[in-house]
């Protein structure tokens with residue numbers, strides 16, 4: 836079934852000019868970009884986006900990192916897009932990421948791990964709506 840998921844290219848990757856390289860891996864895997872933009876989040880926006888992690892010890896660091904520079908947010912569409920993109924990203928900690936994954940190729944450490952992907956179809960809908968209106972999505 837066709838699904839949509841949210842992809843974020845995180846500040847560590849945008850800063851190292853890896854936006855094109857990440858999008859190349861995404862597109863070559865068959866995930867179609869149906870919306871995309873670059874922005875820099877405020878601390879409040881980052882806190883809202885990662886509200887599910889509020890109680891985690893890394894929450895404040897994560898929010899500071901995610902608003903430290905520009906990010907690229909994109910909506911990806913394909914059959915089974917949520918799982919396919921999670922598989923393409925690889926493990927959260929790049930030390931555990933499999934060959935061929937984005938994080939194996941580009942992540943610097945468990946926090947500066949280059950990409951975000953929605954972890955369920957339900958969260959994908961919430962996360963997409965956080966950044967995009969329907970008018971900004973094609974197809």
Ligand code: RTP
Pocket residue numbers: 893897926927945946947948950951952953954
């Ligand atoms: P994401 O949400 O960004 O797609 O990553 P994920 O599902 O693989 O990992 P999650 O557990 O949701 O954690 C969200 C992000 O928080 C940072 N993190 N830092 N310092 C730490 O121990 C730690 N653990 C997680 C990472 O940037 C992770 O992607």
Ligand code: MG
Pocket residue numbers: 952954
């Ligand atoms: Mg997550």
